[in-house]
Amino acid sequence: MMNYFPDEVLEHVFDFVTSHRDRNAVSLVCKLWYRVERFSRQRVFIGNCYAISPERLIDRFPGVKALTLKGKPHFADFNLVPQDWGGYVQPWIEALARSRIGLEELRLKRMVVSDESLDVLSRSFTNFKSLVLVSCEGFTTDGLEAIAANCRFLRELDLQENEIEEKKNLWLGCFPDSCTSLVSLNFACLKEINLVALERLVARNPNLKSLKLNRAVPLEALQRILMRAPQLVDLGTGSFVLDRDSDDSETYRKLRGTILKCRSIRNLSGFLEVAPRCLPAIYPICLNLTYLNLSYAAGIHGSELIKLIRLCGKLQRLWILDYIGDKGLEIVASTCKDLQELRVFPSDPFGAGHAAVTETGLVAISSGCPKLNSLLYFCQQMTNAALIAVAKNCPNFIRFRLCILDPTKPDPVTMQPLDEGFGAIVQSSKRLRRLSLSGLLTDRVFLYIGMYAEQLEMLSIAFAGESDKGMLYVLNGCKKLRKLEIRDSPFGDMALLRDVGKYETMRSLWMSSCDVTLGGCKTLAKQMPRLNVEIINENDQMEFAHEDSQKVEKMYLYRTLVGPRKDAPEFVWTLV
């Protein structure tokens, strides 16, 4: 029946299908739908830049306007992937530029971006509107100058937690006077900024909704900026301290007055340095906040922190440091009844754990905030009883990441492994998509995961399990698994090779400091030509024995349609 509809009708219908997965599904229905879908697709998501080539992307989706690319494996965040491993965006930008694709939005995560890439990007796409770089590296402020100067219709420049070499402090001044289209600007990860250029930029961009400053912006400047941008929805303060020589009370009074006019702020972050006596100025904003990120605000703690939290009755997402303590979490639980997402970061990751949280805080949260669906919790310890209670109180977890600072710590009350606790979580949260484990864990927890975690897509395992059975439970049971990353766990070739076809249904598998051998990896590579099985070998090449029985320190495998990558460095071997 659908064959009698002209393509335009199909296209119009497909316009309403927006999620990547849904569009992927649509394209598989029949050849006609595949054709119509591919020409009308504007937004493409590529979760692994080595799974496909830019040429094939352009060939299939010539109308692509918005591209998301991810490079390095997740464990690169924790220094497990050496420098120069890969993830270069240059070939993508070059190919897109050559093909005259009308690129408007580019979002990169964990990729290596050079100044040259940014320069080519800025000059090749006239309608370029949005650049979002998350955890990227390889560029300097020179690259930012090119973006600022050349992207005439730029709406968004969002730099999240990148390593940027700061050369001259001129880039912000490179936005021409005609640039009035900015909606979102985030430079919190830089150390310096040109304040005069910043104030002028904010003044001439009345559509600015999201502004995240860095630590070089003091309170006086913040006040002036907020005067110009009372329409902000999303604010990241820089340093919340006054310049030594300024008149404290006058500035504070002005700040307070200005903030009262900012009625739209719903997301607040920053406070990279804080003068606590100025904090009351933001109290009026707290009442309407839905997202509060104090995870870099080491200067806000104790009673100041509590006072702030008590005002945030509408909070849905909260990111804080574990300074807050269990008692503080109890206050969050009684104040933030709409809380959906909580992230508690360690303030002292290698310390003796004085300012930490325990299972008590988490139970309190679960008890007071039943809508909780996303958790990242770094803590001193956890008990099975607590996890069971949390599972009962909050059956809606989509993301559950627990990190006990001592990674193999058992339940301190019973000295048991935490299998039962995590088992309760996966059993109760039927929509769980992401899970990170820690604490003392046997194969049993994996049995539970395989049995109950039907929607699980990403699993992170560290220092857990007893035998290959653990890994097998997961591979067999979790039908929707896409990303599996394992470190320091006793899983070997038997588990790796039991069901090699499984890996083509997944994006990637990472195993480091496990028991897989070179021989096992070679076997896998031989059997599965559409996987790239990469061994990262940081040892001196000469001394690595090349014996099949040798254990492999780091293995990263991923499905791909384009064979071994050509940009692999010397220490990465792609097995064939």
Place this chain on the structure above:
Amino acid sequence: MERSVNCGGNDLNLEATELRLGLPGSDEHEKQSSPSVRTSNKRASPEVAEESSSLSVSDARNGDQDSAPPAKAQVVGWPPIRSYRRNSFQQKKTEADGAGAGMYVKVSMDGAPYLRKVDLKVYKSYPELLKALESMFKLTIGEYSEREGYNVSEFVPTYEDKDGDWMLVGDVPWDMFISTCKRLRIMKGSEARGLGCL
């Protein structure tokens, strides 16, 4: 090829379930169940903890009160925090560990058109600091004496402390000085002489 036994390992790991009075984690059984130790492979990565036999942070607080706490055994990539966050945290820690009010302090000199900044951490003692100031402002300060302060020249180094008081540089031990000094001011002329000749 000996390989380390993971926690749990192939044995029953009875010690994990043993009831003890000690703090959780502050025991020795973790030493033998350290999955981070790979005796089969060479450990070429320089980032790996020196005390590779101990993967537990809590091992470091073994209740030994006499010596200073040993360096925390750190496993690469644990706890799993993004490098960016880790670096920014460590930078804060260094700042906090340094001088209470920061290591870079403003230095003003009476009559000078603009201020300078010095990093107090760079100097190990008063003479070093004073020499640097003399060189920076092209003047002579001379030597400190407890009784007379600085009576050689017309310039006297003073600093503002945490309480907001202006103090003569040199009275307190160096370590105490850098933790309380918020800014420096080189006084000149009669005002200085008044201060210097207490």
